[in-house]
Amino acid sequence: MVQALSQQGYRVTGPRRALVRLIADRKVRFTAADLEEDVASATPAVGRATVFRTLELLLSLGLVERVHTEGERRDAYVVAEGLHHHHLVCSQCGVVTEVMGCMVDDLVSSLAQAADFQVEGHWMEIVGLCSRCREAGSLE
């Protein structure tokens, strides 16, 4: 990620390094506030604005993605793993599993065809319990 920054001509600064380190191997979605909190205990002097600006930068480079959550006010992000895909989001632990969308793409085009619609893009998200949380739940 850091490499990607410098390759694109952006400066590799302390705050960016710190944030990227915190983001890089997150497997769960996170918000700007999450990062702000985490960076505060790791590298005290990184400001709110920088968190937002860095996220926007990473977003524009395609290194992270913004994801929606029904009923959630603030934006959430996930590390972008590859090309087009979809998310399975655990409602308990927040883990995001990615699913390549070959079948989804087919479905999308057939639905669109039926409605005489020219597809520009699509978005799909499945919410539920991941296997770990389901098992943990059934033990109680």
Added chain:
Amino acid sequence: MVQALSQQGYRVTGPRRALVRLIADRKVRFTAADLEEDVASATPAVGRATVFRTLELLLSLGLVERVHTEGERRDAYVVAEGLHHHHLVCSQCGVVTEVMGCMVDDLVSSLAQAADFQVEGHWMEIVGLCSRCREAGSLE
């Protein structure tokens, strides 16, 4: 809609009537701000707070739905047409077409099964050009 309100024991007031009238046959997504603006020219004295409170009420009754839009800061809504379904949203005119989700449901369950995931819900939205906008575009 008005009927649904009174049946559920909510009062049918002037502001609610005015808002429902503005919402009822919208075929495009709208935001709280849109409504606020429209209601201002129709029935001057309806406040911001009432717009939000009424939307929340209609939402809780399942009469409208909240929809996301990538990169959109404020919440948007559409009139809820039936049970579970998905949206085709025109990026040009904003018209929302609903698609019943039988095939989507199947797909969702097979994806989830592969990932050992217990589905609680899913969300899908397709963005593109509706047939009308596509035709209009090709005439230019």
Added chain:
DNA sequence: TTTACTGCAAACATTTTGCAGATGT
């Protein structure tokens, strides 16, 4: 040495809330 980047604080935009008064039922 240059100019992109940063922190801070103030500005913004949207949504929520407290409250006294208006209004359906």
Added chain:
DNA sequence: ACATCTGCAAAATGTTTGCAGTAAA
């Protein structure tokens, strides 16, 4: 009558921006 609903204005959230100083390159 009485509780629900309303407008207003203030508060709460979440994000963006202006600016003077800092630090990559």
